[in-house]
Amino acid sequence: MAEMFTVLPPEQARTLLFERLPAAVASEAIATSAALDRTLSERPLAPHPLPAFPRSTMDGYAVRAEDTFGAGEMLPAYLEVIGEVPMGRGCELTVGSGQAAVVYTGGMLPAGADAVVMVERTQKLGDSGIEVLRAVAAGENVVAVGEDVKEGEALLEAGHTLRPQDLGGLLALGITTVQVARRPRVAIISTGDEVVAPELTPGPGQIRDINTYTIAGLVERAGGIAVPCGVVGDNFDLLLAAARAALEDADVLVLSAGSSVSTRDMSAEVLNRLGKPGVLVHGVAVKPGKPTILGVCDGKAVLGLPGNPVSAMVVAGLFLVPLIERLQGRSHPTALRRVTARLTHNVASVPGREDYVQVRLVHRDGELWAEPVFGKSNLIYTLVKSDGLLRVPLDTSGLYQGEPVVVELF
């Protein structure tokens, strides 16, 4: 039953793992319209300026600005209207001195014109004349060629994760396919003689698998593809064979350990047999989550998570989520959803260890409060009843009631 841990602070453990891994998975070309939340592995450049022609930002009249010089309510400038700019077609008109053309928002500025007078600043005069009641400067109410984007400009950086407006921006320039990181495939094996698939009725002493599904959810949210590989009993040869097969088709393998100490040791042995260098970290200074194993097997990350479902989720958040983001080359990790709240109770901790406390958010006297959800750390419903996690930093001995704290929402 003996167990030796050299526990590492989480950040150090993460560094040790990441140093031994290739930077990112391969990229693939996909349709831009289907690339929401995918991470760019190229730096797209503008193939042409945007807009490609000068556009009006108002409904009004395209004019030569110099013709309106000095115009005002008391001394309007008179212009002859020579026609209307059609939407979506070339414009044959040329606006000469003393002339104007009707133009709508988004319409192309005709040749000769360099500004637009808003319709509200004009007065119709007869069939084909207008009075301009206010002067405009050259370029006024016009978007110039390249004012949105210049030709050749870098539109987005490699490593950027695409948002709705980024898709719009790329498609506006006719960039209909983009090179993005392939979604990392994460195989998940739950182990333990006591664990059965959720669709089965557990016999005496058996429980249903939880970790495959909580971890798969985190994988999908981080941009990966979860590949559930079922439950394997506490048998070294079976587990090694299942791990080998799972890793073949995956970028990352997660072993969710059975809860007994013998199966925890089994995960480490499997890691060392799967490939080089094997186990890098055995034990991290995190509560819950101490018996965590991090390793690299022939260039692929293999993580041994504690069997306790609460620990497994905390540890997956600390190591698996950043790993999946890194494998996609994400320059900025997905912004965590965070809120600030005041703490309802003192929370004790031990310096030298990061503690994660499940909290519920409650409104009280118009303020947001974070209330620790108590309960044994292996109860999945303490997580279900929580709104987020509160981190107690490595070097503190606790947090005080009333203190403002940052809660990372689920």
Added chain:
Amino acid sequence: MAEMFTVLPPEQARTLLFERLPAAVASEAIATSAALDRTLSERPLAPHPLPAFPRSTMDGYAVRAEDTFGAGEMLPAYLEVIGEVPMGRGCELTVGSGQAAVVYTGGMLPAGADAVVMVERTQKLGDSGIEVLRAVAAGENVVAVGEDVKEGEALLEAGHTLRPQDLGGLLALGITTVQVARRPRVAIISTGDEVVAPELTPGPGQIRDINTYTIAGLVERAGGIAVPCGVVGDNFDLLLAAARAALEDADVLVLSAGSSVSTRDMSAEVLNRLGKPGVLVHGVAVKPGKPTILGVCDGKAVLGLPGNPVSAMVVAGLFLVPLIERLQGRSHPTALRRVTARLTHNVASVPGREDYVQVRLVHRDGELWAEPVFGKSNLIYTLVKSDGLLRVPLDTSGLYQGEPVVVELF
């Protein structure tokens, strides 16, 4: 060119729209393992207690607590070890007075035992004896039947959006299918003679469609299914026919207006012809986004968004996203990702109007600052270069440099 607006504050406009709509779309039964980010339309109850048997939370010995009464380092209690609890099978052992059984974390407590002594608090004595070096109370190091969840307990409320841990919690109880709201289908039509599909090369005066894709991205993120219906020119009959066809197969229709005033009026007319009551709101007190149309046509929401891509995104965020969440019966809207930052510049506004300002987040002297991204409001790349939106409330005349502000991240 005349245009009459009775502009409404956004909240009032939203209420007017929501009041006329059915509460939620129909529900469907799906696999729990595939239900991440879906919204429950039922209130699942625990079919049995969790755990279903008393489980050890430690590696150690299952004992009768009373046998350890008074035990200490100086006066250990001697117990006879009668066997080991197997993992994942029924346990035949019965722990009698003066007896103990080896048990691992997660193992079932054998009959007769009511507590577990950690292995670290014992000393082996011969082949089949242990000394207990510390007393345990009844229930110590044990999770009791139903301690996680009691039989019949409501696990989650209807309207709750499922997170990774919720899937785990449901599957732990064998709930392998759940009743969730169907994903609302949102048809999107871009209009305007000047607008062409992104895969085409725009001719003179033409631009590529942006809004279909930015809006589709927002729809997907809110849990809906985006149904892009292409571009329709500025022709009333064609637009009405396209809108009718699109709405038939959708829960919501979004018309992204062409930018000229005539096409904006066309959207309103189409809405009034599509079904009763038609247009409810024409114009909201929002900048950018004033020329917004909200309506209900025979029980389905139809939104007319401004053609300007920046306005379209702001307005979709204000009306379409909450609408999609409401149609799924979400009790809590998806938490926005928010950060607090200090403002780098004064931002002027007009009381009686909500302003949305695009900002970039920058780190300066260890602090987070929100820097307005200037540029004409119809430039899509002002959104691409921004990290989020800053809301200037309805009743203020602006925000001051240095003020802490809340930024809603994209």
